[in-house]
Amino acid sequence: MSRSHNNGGVIRVHFTFLIHRVNDDSDSRLPDRNCQYVKFSGLKKPALSLAAQYAATISLLVFISMGALTFMMVYNQIEENDRYINDFGRIITRQLAAASVEPLFANRPLELEVLISNFHFDNHISGAGIYRHDGQLLASKGELPPVHDIDFSLPVQSTAIEEQLTSKFTPYSILHISPIEFKGVTAGNVVIVFSTDIMNADFEARLGYILLASLFLVMVVIMASIYLGKKLSHPISTLASAAESLQTGKLYEIKERRNDEIGQLINIINMLGADLLQKSQVENTLHRFLNKDVASKVMHQLDPVHMEGEHVHATVLFADIVGFTTISENLEPDQVQRLLNEYFDYLNACARFFFGNIDKFIGDCVMVVFGAPKEDPQHPYHAIACAELMQKLMKKLNERRRAEGLYTIELRVGINSGNMLAGLLGARERMEYTVVGDAVNLASRLCSEAESGEIVIEESLYKTVNPKYPMEVDSLKKIRVRGKKQPVNIYRVSHIQHAMPVATDDLIKDILEHNAY
Template structure:
């Protein structure tokens, strides 16, 4: 490696991320160690990241691997302290795992909402409209029937009064002259009206002198007891009574001669015709009400669907956007407020989709951990420099320059991209931060910017798995192009400075310091297939778990006496060791 590389300098170079259609951001999200994808919605937080729940083991023939401790599936978003304990790479801040994160009050409100029966809004609107129609029709019908009955009753009253007046006007002379035949003719003329049930005239002794029923003549008159007075005007009294099961209006008036009462007139008029007319009107109104109600129900359903369909579609759009499907569009082709709302929703979805694309593209050039920090505080994209306890891993291809001399440049680029893709995937699975790629060398940080107390062990595990991945890649490429990669890996742990470096328009997160140079130095002396670690890294891992071979001391610029180094053979509990291929 050149001096520039050893000092962690040089022109940063990113691999072409278009190999196999994958970006480093997508690779990071496809790590099996990421939190599982339960519904990530939040009642009070707009979700801006599309859910990328992919299983890396299903891509490119990789076997599924899980390292370190058990990765929980994200029943709640972990705090920074929890992440450090679990050694899991952080997710974007808008990634929310598993259950709803709402406050206690909102959660209780949601539980109460779930216990209530769900009634679609169009059913509610249709029911309310139908009830309103029934209420209006019932009120109108009741008013019409009442008015109709009053009109019929008034007609009967007028008829009865006119008959009583005729009788009281013509009866005095005939009653005084005991002209029974003339009285009978008078009563019979009155009774000819089909609505008159009976008519009679009695003298002052209450003896029936004339009756529409001839058998009742000359009998003592007994006034009905079940009458109910409804009107009394002048000399005429009007009552209601039931006669032989029939409702009657009972009219009675005294017969006056020279201011003396000489008899009475009694007339019973049937209300049957009135009641029958009312019953017919009720039936007609009932049929009409039924027809109007059915039509009203259909109209209400249509009207309800007209208003509820846009609401339902907007709800579906909201759920789709909440699940991260920013390509979803609501289709409401109406020139009204709903159309305006649909247009606004679609504009919002387009904006979210654009932001997601920008974020994905951004993730190809900046690691997800850095993206998270920037998203948390977008107004201050520069990450403040601070001292961090971390582990640096350098991986470098041995003799790649000579290997690539006989291969076309396009093929060289393709091979490098595939190599760096596998390096990136492996590093991400173990919580590492791919800091930069310089030529055929990659620099990786463990423990920063995301703190991880087990960063040294994570780096060693990643290195062991990386050697296995390179061996697998060699088996594939040896058949295709007749070449194989040999990589040397150097690892060092300790304190260093991490933060954003560079101008405002081109910043990157990186770490600098003497410990970075030590890792670079170890990489430069590591042979192909070797993993060299420093004494500091060795001390950070439990001795009974790490199988190493001591390699002696190496000199490092700025270090007196050199540093003690070890070659890693394997790590207890890890399925990977140094491949012999």
């Protein structure tokens, strides 16, 4: 035990926590038990919220629409520019050709020079010229392409005037050609050059305005879509929060009322919350009469389909107060009640520390089950260790009672392990969760064979536990058990080596402190 006390400072904190957890009267429940009635698969936070999805979808649709609208506007602007240049060029070229008929046929070149000199150039015209039918230039003004680049048979054509790009549009000239004719005879051609540089600059300016306006509208729509997305997703977000709260066992009532499909979902969530609260209250009530694990198991088996029991391998411990009849005869009924409640509370603390569940109280006897309803691979060891703790606790308690001049209490304990039936058993009107079987009956018989302060086990249990957790035992005797052909060897356990050092004195002190009446 010296080694145990060396670790007592660390272990005691753990013990204190466990005792608090065992005797917590607030009926606080763990999250996994809170959500057992509502079949949620686990709600995960979405990578992208519904509001963001709404906003992104609306923004994308608007962006595509604005892009298509901008494209159509730009395309129409280009078409409009082309129509303007073609119409304007055709008219101006024909007017100049008509004015050049008489001077050209009369062979008056000076008049052609004057005509060209007086020709008004606007911002779109970069050059004009009058050519004879053989391609000889008679009069010109501004920039003209080389004569070999001009095809006089085409009324409208384009030709590059620079190789270097001066903007994002390639600079080129549009040539408008009109023949100089009189009575079916063509004497020459008028060529007017329209430069695209200025047109491109105007077009780029207009395009910039269009893009800025489109960008502004897109930003406005994005902001509006974010607001609209939050507005539209708010009911869904409220439902998600309510479902998440139900998953963690918290009652969440949605106050909003609607007359649409969302309203129907709100009503369903509110009804689920009310049902969860009601079932939680039922479970909390069951916790006052049943072990929490048993209560949870019972709540799971409320469906008639699951009312049948299950075969489990578990260990049963019976602890009986020796000479209780004599003690009770010398006490008032309220004193007997107080005495039993006090001792049962101590025994329950011992059982909970070693993962045991109080199955029932039978008069002055307590029945503890290890390994059911919650599976415990170490249930044989835990049962024997629990029994040893109970006996040591009784010795410590009796020391105090002797000092106070009160009756001492002695326990006898019987333990057995084996296959048994566990589940809701009883009549239709009244059922309880318990275990039954030959192994349970033998545990009760072993308790009857034990003397005051003894722990009695069966031989097979000893052989199961002893290799891993060595025990100090005495072979008692062989007993005959109803239903078994061969007698059963039983042992009295004096001590068991624990899986880890246990500060038993500190543990007992904690139990007595936190369960004192």
